[in-house]
Amino acid sequence: YDEIWNHYRTAHIGLCLLYPHPNFVNSLATKLYEYMAAGLPSIVSDFPDWKALILKTNCGIAVNPYNLSQITDTAEDLMNNPQLSRTLLDSGRTAFEEHYNWNSESKKLERLYKQLL
Numbered sequence: 001y002d003e004i005w006n007h008y009r010t011a012h013i014g015l016c017l018l019y020p021h022p023n024f025v026n027s028l029a030t031k032l033y034e035y036m037a038a039g040l041p042s043i044v045s046d047f048p049d050w051k052a053l054i055l056k057t058n059c060g061i062a063v064n065p066y067n068l069s070q071i072t073d074t075a076e077d078l079m080n081n082p083q084l085s086r087t088l089l090d091s092g093r094t095a096f097e098e099h100y101n102w103n104s105e106s107k108k109l110e111r112l113y114k115q116l117l
Helices: 002-010 030-038 048-057 068-080 082-098 102-116
Strands: 014-016 042-045 060-063
Touching: 002 030, 014 030, 030 042, 030 048, 030 082, 042 048, 042 068, 048 060, 048 082, 060 068, 060 082, 068 082
Parallel strands: 014 042, 042 060
Antiparallel strands: none
16 A cells, blocks of 8 residues: 555556446545545546546546547646646645545544534
């Protein structure tokens, strides 16, 4: 697991392109949050929940995972447009720092426990 962060530091784009299997469509992949934490703009499958997260955080671009030309065009756009890439990575990193980290999530969990008790 520690080694993956070395790869993230040398990467330009995070890819999370899964096919619409029920296990993937109905959950958010950990990779989405790891890419935000690592400051990587993302190209992700256009599942409704994933797309909503991408739109909310402005951290990447959702594509049809079956459309290879859309995927490659999107990757080329990010590689050839450093300003767009920078905007997405900055937005993702900010979203991670402000909302999607253990400190933020632990407060929600603590509130839930207090409500249940």
